[in-house]
Amino acid sequence: MGYLEENEQDFLKYVKKMRAYQEAINLLFWDLRTGAPKKGVNQRAEVYSVLSSEVFKMSTSEEMAAYIANLSPHENSLPEITKRILQECKREYNQNKKIPHQLYKEYIVLQSKSENVWEQAREENNFKLFQPYLEKIVDYKKRFIEYWGYDEQKYDTLLDLYEPGMTVAKLDQVFAELRNALIPLVQKIKLSPQNINHDFLFQRFPIENQKAFSMEVLKRMGYDFEAGRLDETIHPFEISLNPGDVRITTRYDEYDWRLAVFGTIHEGGHAIYEQNISKELIATPLCNGTSMGIHESQSLFYENFIGRHYGFWTYHYPLLKNYSNGQFDSISLDQFYQAVNVSKPTLIRIEADELTYCLHIIIRYEIEKALIHDQLSVKELPRVWNEKYKEYLGIQPEDDRTGVLQDVHWAAGDFGYFPSYALGFLYAAQFYQQVQKDIPEFPFLLEKGNLQPIRKWLTTHIHQYGKLKKPLEILQEATGEGINPKYLIDYLTKKYGAVYSI
Amino acid sequence: MGYLEENEQDFLKYVKKMRAYQEAINLLFWDLRTGAPKKGVNQRAEVYSVLSSEVFKMSTSEEMAAYIANLSPHENSLPEITKRILQECKREYNQNKKIPHQLYKEYIVLQSKSENVWEQAREENNFKLFQPYLEKIVDYKKRFIEYWGYDEQKYDTLLDLYEPGMTVAKLDQVFAELRNALIPLVQKIKLSPQNINHDFLFQRFPIENQKAFSMEVLKRMGYDFEAGRLDETIHPFEISLNPGDVRITTRYDEYDWRLAVFGTIHEGGHAIYEQNISKELIATPLCNGTSMGIHESQSLFYENFIGRHYGFWTYHYPLLKNYSNGQFDSISLDQFYQAVNVSKPTLIRIEADELTYCLHIIIRYEIEKALIHDQLSVKELPRVWNEKYKEYLGIQPEDDRTGVLQDVHWAAGDFGYFPSYALGFLYAAQFYQQVQKDIPEFPFLLEKGNLQPIRKWLTTHIHQYGKLKKPLEILQEATGEGINPKYLIDYLTKKYGAVYSI
Structure with missing residues (x-):
């Protein structure tokens, strides 16, 4: 076995080990959600954190750096699978390594506080309580983007975390087309005289x-x-x-x-x-x-x-x-x-039907992109949120609990995630x-x-x-x-046209 | 914080990490037994083995050796808990480290084969098939004892793995007293005219x-x-x-x-x-x-x-x-x-009642001790087993499946374990x-x-x-x-005397 092959084998063994840890972590998670006794939960969190930080360490270790350095120049002589594994490890290495450790640790603490405060804010229907935390989260995200770098637009870097290859340029165009078709369709169905009885379901x-x-x-x-x-x-x-x-x-x-x-x-x-x-x-x-x-x-x-x-x-x-x-x-x-x-605009995303669902997502996309690009400040969120719901879905939340405070994503720092839902559709x-x-x-x-x-x-x-x-x-x-919103638009137009006889 | 305290804190952190791994391993085990989907089992075994060998490595690492070397001289100035943790880690370190790595690896392979062969031998009621594997297992155990060392008798070292501080000298005396009381008691009850109906249970x-x-x-x-x-x-x-x-x-x-x-x-x-x-x-x-x-x-x-x-x-x-x-x-x-x-001598240990249970254990103890002390060879096992069952319980297996092949312990190399059952009682x-x-x-x-x-x-x-x-x-x-068989003997004599009116 030549040096390269030996190095490749060692590398594969190393990622196999990381994967074994990940399987154990996933089992710990599943067990915690499905039936772990509640008095063991604190110690379990400890175990979860020990294994998670071990995987994090492995993904950013000197050993990993050496594999990347040694194998990358020969990427094209590697088997296809190894090559893609290497790329995946490199992507993760850069993502984890480019952020200064201290900054990342601060962020993790903030994130956990922010989720707690969000929960309280939602309960008390008090956006002001959550606002300073969200401001900080947005600020950290923007700093992370500076460390990670970006090509055209800052938000691209966040998109890439969840949907590799997707860009703002592409998404703006796709979502605009979708939005421009859905708003009038939702409106038409709302005005349809068809009254569908679905009481018997319940x-x-x-x-x-x-x-x-x-x-x-x-x-x-x-x-x-x-x-x-x-x-x-x-x-x-x-x-x-x-x-x-x-x-x-x-x-x-x-x-x-x-x-x-x-x-x-x-x-x-x-x-x-x-x-x-x-x-x-x-x-x-x-x-x-x-x-x-x-x-x-x-x-x-x-x-x-x-x-x-x-x-x-x-x-x-x-x-x-x-x-x-x-x-x-x-x-x-x-x-x-x-x-x-049955289709009917709702205030709550997770209760939305297939016709209106993408509009909920587009609203969130437009808002979070504007936050990252400094075209909107956190304190304006409730107003902008409500305006967009009025404009796109024809309804308006009476409070922030059923409005801007409904999702955990921003509190958890998951910017760039929302578009995946609409992309999936x-x-x-x-x-x-x-x-x-x-x-x-x-x-x-x-x-x-x-x-x-x-x-x-x-x-x-x-x-x-x-x-x-x-x-x-x-x-x-x-x-x-490539991605083309025409098919979803056609599907929804035809289907709901038939259901509502319009 | 002084150097010693710092070292102690690091040591405690290290054992905490080992313990976190152990908890994950235990969950993997539990899940495998209670409901893991069967198609995931192979990959799961891989995960189990990765984490287990990681814990083994930690228990025998240079880092562990350094903690033991640095802290042991100051054992008595450590807090009680830390002192005991240190002793426990040292015990494990020695146990794992004294056996040459290559020898231990060979043994693990043998052990897994041996369990498989035992299962087949039991199914086919064929002790001869299992005999060469058991001979090797006994041989490895004796070599391990040489590496681990022993004070008075070789078997002490095995006992100590499961019951720290217990010795052959002590156990011989305790088990002899127990056996000498139980054999006639079982005999008396067998002859009692009392006929207890228990058909309604089933x-x-x-x-x-x-x-x-x-x-x-x-x-x-x-x-x-x-x-x-x-x-x-x-x-x-x-x-x-x-x-x-x-x-x-x-x-x-x-x-x-x-x-x-x-x-x-x-x-x-x-x-x-x-x-x-x-x-x-x-x-x-x-x-x-x-x-x-x-x-x-x-x-x-x-x-x-x-x-x-x-x-x-x-x-x-x-x-x-x-x-x-x-x-x-x-x-x-x-x-x-x-x-x-109801009490009645049975051939199968795990079906035994409380009166006869210890005799099953004593038979196994006497046999495995004799094997380790070269007073008995593996090929004599079936004969000796059957003779002892006749002598102690008055019944004799018709085949090795219901005799010497019934338990997995020896196939798995668990010599020294059986006495725990009787000690527990x-x-x-x-x-x-x-x-x-x-x-x-x-x-x-x-x-x-x-x-x-x-x-x-x-x-x-x-x-x-x-x-x-x-x-x-x-x-x-x-x-x-200290340990005193009088209490168990009194309890069984009184209880079964009353149940059987003797």
């Missing part, structure tokens, strides 16, 4: 039956229960320990079965992505979804393009009826389909368009409850690659074009 | 109800469900992540509720020990039970001295009846008490004697279902200390004397 549906139905749907989607499990938590999530162990959680409301059912379909979409990453990538940093946006495209593809599709319910409505307490006995499939596709619409081209029998498959060919298409074009390909490569290769 | 008892009853008993014992949880596994166990998170598992048999009920009481006894270790010891290597024997004394105290006590069932029998399907409707408390205290009898002296209302407390004062007594005298005190110190300070 009757008692036994939790055990919700669970049984959700599990049937998950299995049919292709979620592999031998490589995962379903538990219950207040805030549902998906977490991947390795492709053979991808866990999801959900929440049950006895009087609103939609929460659990659409929630498990959503988390199931995330999980199916992780379960189908190529085994070659196990124990490497490439063994996760390639970006927040592509990840969200998979959950939204299943939740909206499959789970709210007429054909899906053609097959599943009779099953749902069987599990229910009779609440659907006099309800036709058409009535049911309309009811689960845009990508999903493009995949939806393409899968129908590649599998013309798509609607019939749904009607027959046969979702396997669809899952296979997603695995072939998306899942298997993990982080081996960048998000925009995935999109380009799967659909033959 | 009716269908719904698993949900077994669980509910077990949980009620656990709560009453003082097991804190805010610092633990109960899950289901094939082989029940207790595992401590930290005193605020001590988990137990159990197994349910619909037609034998005793498995789950006495099983949870047993594991609950282990868990209550760990839950009540002083908070001062958290994040140190002292934060576990002090030895296998003392640990077993706590599980057996609860299982036998409480859980099979007449007074316990005075209170709990009506509860059990409520949870049952009516199987006890015509059964009096006296009949019930007798039925759960002996200690428990001594604690039982003492607690009745210190709390004269002991039987009335059981009758009232008030187990709290008993739990408190155990915490005061045993639990709180963790590894801060050695097993024999604990025993001496709690009962005012």
Whole structure:
């Protein structure tokens, strides 16, 4: 074995070790959320922090620096996978190393305080309380950008953390087109005389039956229960320990079965992505979804393009009826389909339907970009927020609790994250368009409850690659074009036009 | 801060980190047994091994060697806890470091093969298949003893791994006294004309109800469900992540509720020990039970001295009846008490009752000691095993599957472990004697279902200390004397004399 090969082997061993730590950390997290006894939580936090800081140290160690220095000049003679691992490690190394350690430590303390104050501020409906913390967070973020550097615009650097390759220039154009189409569409539907009854949805549906139905749907989607499990938590999530162990959680409301059912379909979409990453990538940093946006495209593809599709319910409505307490006995499939596709502007993002969801995101994007680019100050936030809600959705929060204080993201310093949600929906619409081209029998498959060919298409074009390909490569290769809001706009216009007969 | 204090602080930080790793490892283990998806198991084994070898490295690192070298000369000026931590680390350091690394690695490979072969040999009822592996295991153990060193007898060194301070000299005497009392007692009971009916025990008892009853008993014992949880596994166990998170598992048999009920009481006894270790010891290597024997004394105290006590069932029998399907409707408390205290020699250790249990252990002790001391060769095992069963219990296995091949311990190299089970029972009898002296209302407390004062007594005298005190110190300070088999012999003679009217 030559020197380069030896170095490569050592490097792979090193990242394998880091990955093992990460799996342990993920298990600690999962356990904490699903059932760890509360009296052990303090000590558990200690354990979590010891292992996390160990992984951080490994990612920025002299050993890592040496691997990067030794292997980078030979990048092109390395096997493709090693090359991408190296790039990933380099990206992380730079991200962690460029910020002075002291500054980063201060930031971590601030971040944790800021989340606590945000919680209190939201409870007391008092933005002023939170304002000085948010000002500091924004300030740190801007300083970080100076250390990390940027090409065209400062906010690009934050975008790149969550959606590698995405830029403000691109996003401004895409979101503007989307916004300009959605605002009048939402407005039209609001004025539609169509009155959809959906009261029948909210009757008692036994939790055990919700669970049984959700599990049937998950299995049919292709979620592999031998490589995962379903538990219950207040805030549902998906977490991947390795492709053979991808866990999801959900929440049950006895009087609103939609929460659990659409929630498990959503988390199931995330999980199916992780379960189908190529085994070659196990124990490497490439063994996760390639970006927040592509990840969200998979959950939204299943939740909206499959789970709210007429054909899906053609097959599943009779099953749902069987599990229910009779609440659907006099309800036709058409009535049911309309009811689960009701659209109405809401103040709260996480309660938004598919038609209005992207407008919530665009509002946040415009605001956080302006903050980072010094075109807006933190104290102006509540006013600007309310104006934008009025302008885009035609409704206005009565207080900051249901307005600017509703999300934890800014308090946690997660600037650049929000766009992923809308990007995921845009990508999903493009995949939806393409899968129908590649599998013309798509609607019939749904009607027959046969979702396997669809899952296979997603695995072939998306899942298997993990982080081996960048998000925009995935999109380009799967659909033959770059990001294009036309597909989502068409989908929403057609679908809601039909639902509301406009 | 002086140099010594600084060094002490660094040392404590170092052991805290090791302990954090251990907690993560324990969670990985627990998860694997309770519900990890099977397709993730291979990668999980990898993670487990990475973290375990990291802890091993830390325990034998140059950094550890330096702490030991720097702090040991000042041992007596260190705070008591630090001093004991240092001793514990030194013990572990020597244990791990004295064996040449290569030899130890060979042994680990052999051990894993040996367990596999043992499983096959047991299945095929073929001792010959296992014999060469066991010969090698014994050989390695003897070589290890040479490296570790020994004072009087070689087997002492193995005993010390599980029961610090225990010796062959002591154990020979204690076990001889116990054996000489038990053999005739078992014989007498076998000949007793008393025929105890216990068929009514084995009716269908719904698993949900077994669980509910077990949980009620656990709560009453003082097991804190805010610092633990109960899950289901094939082989029940207790595992401590930290005193605020001590988990137990159990197994349910619909037609034998005793498995789950006495099983949870047993594991609950282990868990209550760990839950009540002083908070001062958290994040140190002292934060576990002090030895296998003392640990077993706590599980057996609860299982036998409480859980099979007449007074316990005075209170709990009506509860059990409520949870049952009516199987006890015509059964009096006296009949019930007798039925759960039936004694009959069995071939299988883990099915043995309290009267015969120690004889199973003594047989194993005598055999493994003879193996280590070159007074017996591996190929003679089946014959010697069968002869001893005939002599001590009056029964003889028909094959090695129900004889010498029944336990995994020797295949796994766990020589020196078996005595802990009997020691635990002996200690428990001594604690039982003492607690009745210190709390004269002991039987009335059981009758009232008030187990709290008993739990408190155990915490005061045993639990709180963790590894801060050695097993024999604990025993001496709690009962005012050293190990003495008289108490267990008296207890068994009286109890079984009464049950069998002899």
